[in-house]
Amino acid sequence: MITSIISRRVVLAASAFLFALSAPETARAQWSTTYEQFYLQASHNWTFRTHYQHADRMFNAFDFGHAILYETLWRFPDAPAAELEVRRYDQLTKHVLIKPPRIPLEEGAIEPMYARLAPEAKVMFDWAHLLHRQLYDVLADERLSWAQRDTEVARLIRYYRSRPDLAFSSKPKTMALMQEQPFSLAFRKKYPKFTGLIWGYHWLQMGLYEPLMVGNTPTERQAMVRATVVRFFQMLDDVPRSLPHQMPMTVAVAPKFAERYPEAAIIFDNLHSMHDVVSDILTNASVPRNRKRAEIMLAARRYRDDTTEVMSVPAWRVMSEHMGIENMGGPAVGFLPTLPTPSVSYGAVMRHDAQSGAMIGFGYGNAVTDAHAGHHMAPDRSAKTADEHAGHAMPAAPSDPAPSDAAQVATLVGDFHAALERGDSTKALALLAADVMILESGSMETLADYRAHHLPADIAFARAVKAKRAPRTVTVSGDVAYSTATSATVGTYKDKPVDALGAELIVARKVNGSWKIAAIHWSSRKR
Structure with missing residues (x-):
């Protein structure tokens, strides 16, 4: 067993080989020095x-x-x-x-x-x-x-x-x-x-x-x-x-x-x-x-x-x-x-919000589309061509970029579910628009109806049984956005077993620069 660190220095005269391999303008003195380093000495090496x-x-x-x-x-x-x-x-x-x-x-x-x-x-x-x-x-x-x-x-x-x-x-x-x-x-x-x-x-x-x-x-x-x-x-x-x-x-x-x-x-x-x-x-x-x-x-x-x-x-x-x-x-x-x-086509490009990690779309090229939509999302950092970058390094992204509309909607929906799971009715209601319509269990409720009837039950269920949601997709069209997701819920609620599959559609609307939930439709069935 080799017990010492082995290093060797590799010095490459780039002026010679770059002249042979690339365009003449790159044939200028350019030296690169690096060295390789071996295993850290340890008794477990090569086990x-x-x-x-x-x-x-x-x-x-x-x-x-x-x-x-x-x-x-x-x-x-x-x-x-x-x-x-x-x-x-x-x-x-x-x-x-x-x-x-x-x-x-x-x-x-x-x-x-x-x-x-x-x-x-x-x-x-x-x-x-x-x-x-x-x-x-x-x-x-x-x-x-x-x-x-x-x-x-x-x-x-x-x-x-x-x-x-x-x-x-x-x-x-x-x-x-x-x-x-x-x-x-x-x-x-x-x-x-x-x-x-x-x-x-x-x-x-x-x-x-x-x-x-x-x-x-x-x-x-x-x-x-x-x-x-x-x-x-x-x-x-x-x-x-x-x-x-x-x-x-x-x-x-x-x-x-x-x-x-x-x-x-x-x-x-x-x-x-x-x-x-x-x-x-x-x-x-x-x-x-x-x-x-x-x-x-x-x-x-x-x-x-x-x-x-x-x-x-x-x-x-x-x-x-x-x-x-x-x-x-x-x-x-x-x-x-x-x-x-x-669950995606081969080679699909998944687009994520860098702050939350939530998926906000997918596509098949540098211009990524909103999930299930035909509209291009504006790429944050891919607008320039390689030739435009040829003379200088591409700038690093801002350290704190503003979230896209799709990312804001994904966060809005996530915050709503988190509020239900915490039992925070005040926070959940604050995320709903004044004219929100909520459709579940065969009924349609206004904000006042929901506060008085289904909200307490939704909180009790969300706190008792955790839902595992599939990746959420968000489609933005102007000041309106659509969030869709499926879920699987397994557990016990009021001493009864729960094993159900669910689907969710949430419509959000931007009012005075802020997104609010304007409509919710939930449906579920036994697995």
Whole structure:
């Protein structure tokens, strides 16, 4: 076992290779210096490789797949989509993943031209992947108690963050960096199968934490790890339908891990998000070849800092929930024999409010539409083209942007439900318009009727039985908005079992700049 930290310095004279690879105007003295760093010394190092050999080898295959992807996109920008969607996809799924490499690969040998283009980004990815592997080792070491594991995880994260030039931020980033830039979504639109495969990689990388967290015995953990790997291969059976339709989020795929180690979970979500960003930059022809390195470096800085496009941890959790575990490949443990049915079309772009995390729409391009509507929502930060940004860095978003109308309506509805669950009738009534109409149980009530009749019962029910709501959609048309959601309610109310499915339509109206609830329609049925 290697017991010392190994580092090597990589110095690249960019003036030579950039002259050969890009336009003449980029052929100027440009030096990049970075260095790689090895495992933190520990007795648990390589435990996962020893005890879970096949699962560990999958990571070597994933490294190969990422390297082949970036090298192909950079070296062969004019290659037909079939080069990745057919030839490379088949190579990976029919050969490399079936018999994965036994040892970690030197990715620089597989992606030499990309490594010259963006060595800093390559080493950022390597540094985060090393954290992945060391955390698997900690959780796989049967000699460690959970208190000792917690100590080791904290120590490894401190070690990881000791490299601010490489470490991804442990603050959750909004989807704007990945989905609302001028170059965004180019890769998933041109290469849907390969996008799904990469998301499948990320599902397994995060998902393998969960059996190590929830398994009660070594035998049970072994069986659950094998089942999670088999589940990954099941995703390859009916592509692209069976592949993840959204980028898997750690808090959804590995909730126990994310609950215990949220800092690590956030780092990995940011890592996986930037993987998509680099793919988009390399794919999108609107980013000139002589600007691709600059855009990758800008993205790398944004994902390292703790200020650009940051959202709160609660909002990150809400966003992950609203994206839908069924759209990410499903849970990593405790799954049913068949894959879940996605609730969005393949490649749909989920739009979220950065403050609350609530879903406010979806679409299929940089201009995201209101959910179920034909009207474009104004993108916050994607109005300029890549050429307009060619001479300077794209500005960071404001630290406290004003919420959109859709986000305000989503918050309004959420506040109303929260007031009912708290038993706060004053707050609930304050959110209703004076001429509100409420339809439920076959009746129609005014504000006065509702205050006197159904409001007390709604509060009592909401406090006794919690409803699990599906992602809410909000459609805005001028000063009127429509919020729709379905729900499942299971519990006991007045000593009687409750197992019901519900649907909700709330109409909001803007009056003097503020949104109020103008109409509510609730319906439900037994499951």
